[in-house]
Amino acid sequence: MTNTRSTSTQGTIRGLERPGDDFPFHAHQTVTLSVSQWLIVLAAVGAGFACLTVNVPVLTGDFGLLIRTLLFPLVPLVTLRVVAGRHWLGLFRRVRGADVGLMLGFALLNLLVSSLVGLLVMSLYGADLNLAVQALASQSTAEREWFFLRSLPQLFGEEILTVLPFLAVLYVAHDRLNFTRTQSVLLAWLISSVLFGLVHLPTYNWNLIQCLLVIGSARLVLSLAYIRTKNIWVSTGAHIINDWTIFGIVLLSSPS
DSSP: OOEEOOOOOOOOOTTTSOTTOOOTBSTTSSEEOOHHHHHHHHHHHHHHHHHHHSOOTTSOHHHHHHHHHHHHHHHHHHHHHHHHGGGGGGGOOOOOHHHHHHHHHHHHHHHHHHHHHHHHHHHHHOOOOOHHHHGGGGSOHHHHHHHHHHHHHHHHHHHHHHHHHHHHHHIIIIIITOOOHHHHHHHHHHHHHHHHHHHTTTTTTTOHHIIIIIIHHHHHHHHHHHHHHOOHHHHHHHHHHHHHHHHHHHHHHSOO
């Protein structure tokens, strides 16, 4: 069962978080989740990712792929709804005008950081291409439109895949292991970013260094959008702007 607590707040990380604001399902929030409940949610995150990545004979073609992509975020969200009740909506907040600016700002920062890290990794270790993105150059207009459309639930699913483990690690580190709040946030930030890099291994030909350093560093920046706002819509928006910019660069640089 969920644990009900008072709604007082703790000190936040100065310069990064908004004063007096805290994460959901965490100490001093109205509802927290137990370790067993977090394990159920994390298992659902894994199941959602499997829906996206494991080929299912009955879900083939564009429609089948769309269903699998939608299940990627829906499976963990439905599970969180069952476990946390109406408090599952703590992941989402109203998007304010300043939040739109933060989406753009973090997306641009991420493009800069990931480009610099990518160039360094490429020069030292080499790098593998994302074949799905590179295939955009040879696709028809309809195929490209479908690619961009399907990327929306997938990128949202990638935020779910990052934010829920982040919150689980935060809870265990702070509420159960008695780490300081700052230590817990930093640990959750790092572990969830490493996880994000590792799930991209098949995409980049199992290049571990590239996934940990390039994809992982990109995730570190994107996660700052969530840490700042506690709003998964903001990190999702930054992620979409970032990836769609990359998609656009690929299209513009391809032969006409």
